[in-house]
Amino acid sequence: MVRDPSRDEDPPDPAEVLDALADEAARRIVVALAEPKTASELSEECDVPLSTTYRKLEKLTDASLLNESTDIRRDGQHTTRYSVAFEEVAVSIDEDGGRELTVEFERPEPTRDERLADLWSELREET
Numbered sequence: 001m002v003r004d005p006s007r008d009e010d011p012p013d014p015a016e017v018l019d020a021l022a023d024e025a026a027r028r029i030v031v032a033l034a035e036p037k038t039a040s041e042l043s044e045e046c047d048v049p050l051s052t053t054y055r056k057l058e059k060l061t062d063a064s065l066l067n068e069s070t071d072i073r074r075d076g077q078h079t080t081r082y083s084v085a086f087e088e089v090a091v092s093i094d095e096d097g098g099r100e101l102t103v104e105f106e107r108p109e110p111t112r113d114e115r116l117a118d119l120w121s122e123l124r125e126e127t
């Protein structure tokens with residue numbers, strides 16, 4: 001399974017983003033993701049129980065803050081890796097009448113591998 005929030009058409013709920021970042025353990029996980037890592041690696045590095053790490057990763061991914069990808073292995077032991085899905089998050093007040101909070105993300109440029117995967121997915125959809 002691959003979850004890439006940069007492909008989502010609808011922006012995440014600002015409350016969901018703020019709630020995910022309000023948690024200190026979740027913030028430690030985000031900071032630890034200088035490179036893609038597994039839940040086990042993050043659990044050990046951040047000194048957070050594995051079950052809690054999985055909950056935090058789910059919450060951060062649902063809030064469009066993390067990407068989730070699967071490394072396929074020949075031995076069948078597939079590995080899920082997580083990476084940061086933003087370079088910057090800006091929360092602002094929409095002043096066009098509703099005075100609601102809005103969230104905007106600055107996303108990193110897709111890698112060559114990501115562009116190739118996108119192209120391959122589009123090709124499969126056409127056939």
